[in-house]
Amino acid sequence: MESTILKIQDLSAYFGEQKVVNNIDMSIPKNNATAIMGPSGCGKTTLIRCINRMHELTLGARATGKIYLYDDEIYSMDSHIVRRKIGMVFQKPNPFPIMSIYDNVIAGYKLNGIKLNSYEKNKIVEESLRKAALWEEVKDNLYRKGTFLSGGQQQRLCIARALAMNPEILLLDEPTSALDPKAAAFIEQLIESLKKTVTIVIVTHNIQQAARISDYTAFLYLGNLIEFGPTQQLFTVPKDKKTEEYLTGKFS
Numbered sequence: 001m002e003s004t005i006l007k008i009q010d011l012s013a014y015f016g017e018q019k020v021v022n023n024i025d026m027s028i029p030k031n032n033a034t035a036i037m038g039p040s041g042c043g044k045t046t047l048i049r050c051i052n053r054m055h056e057l058t059l060g061a062r063a064t065g066k067i068y069l070y071d072d073e074i075y076s077m078d079s080h081i082v083r084r085k086i087g088m089v090f091q092k093p094n095p096f097p098i099m100s101i102y103d104n105v106i107a108g109y110k111l112n113g114i115k116l117n118s119y120e121k122n123k124i125v126e127e128s129l130r131k132a133a134l135w136e137e138v139k140d141n142l143y144r145k146g147t148f149l150s151g152g153q154q155q156r157l158c159i160a161r162a163l164a165m166n167p168e169i170l171l172l173d174e175p176t177s178a179l180d181p182k183a184a185a186f187i188e189q190l191i192e193s194l195k196k197t198v199t200i201v202i203v204t205h206n207i208q209q210a211a212r213i214s215d216y217t218a219f220l221y222l223g224n225l226i227e228f229g230p231t232q233q234l235f236t237v238p239k240d241k242k243t244e245e246y247l248t249g250k251f252s
Helices: 044-051 079-085 101-105 107-111 118-131 151-163 181-194 207-213 231-236 241-247
Strands: 004-015 018-029 033-037 061-069 086-089 169-173 199-204 216-221 224-230
Touching (some): 004 044, 018 224, 044 199, 079 086, 086 151, 101 107, 101 118, 107 151, 118 151, 151 181, 181 199, 181 207, 207 231
Parallel strands (some): 033 199, 086 169, 169 199
Antiparallel strands (some): 004 018, 004 061, 216 224
């Protein structure tokens, strides 16, 4: 496996007394796309919300175990710094409705109280929108509200907003499930180009999508990590019967 950027050790997650993620160990390789797949309710979203410490924002939610970003244990770090280093894009596009496209992109800096001059702002906005393959489509409308964009464009705006903070890792929680097939295909192409500079972790229940875009795949079932490895290997010769049954549609 390539060099590890994120190491998860004995991670469990709870809502109150209910344990929803069970003692997970996995190492995520740098500059690859790792898919986390499994049936609904298996703990996929909870797992990635633990990775950037959003899980603990829910009342009564907690996590145990350790997660290392390189050599830094994220639960020993300031949570705001963790979320700058590990960005997240959600299932439903969520540009800030009262903000322009321009202000949406640099919103993270404002929220973190980081002051930028006009040159820095302009540079970050253009670079981030270019990385998200959106610049050419919006460069003449930067001061219009982000909500005037199509669903696929809004999702790319959210990706640009996350990329603006220069994260080490980008978490994508079913980023195409609310999009039409054409917009979804565009996001998949984007993931392919982004992983050269940022490590991607994508939650998906779409088996075909995981096969298309990921280098590594984790299969979760009932909060347990059943199998994790190179995507091609996991899809062609799964080691666990549950993985094989999921991939062949025996359960979903």
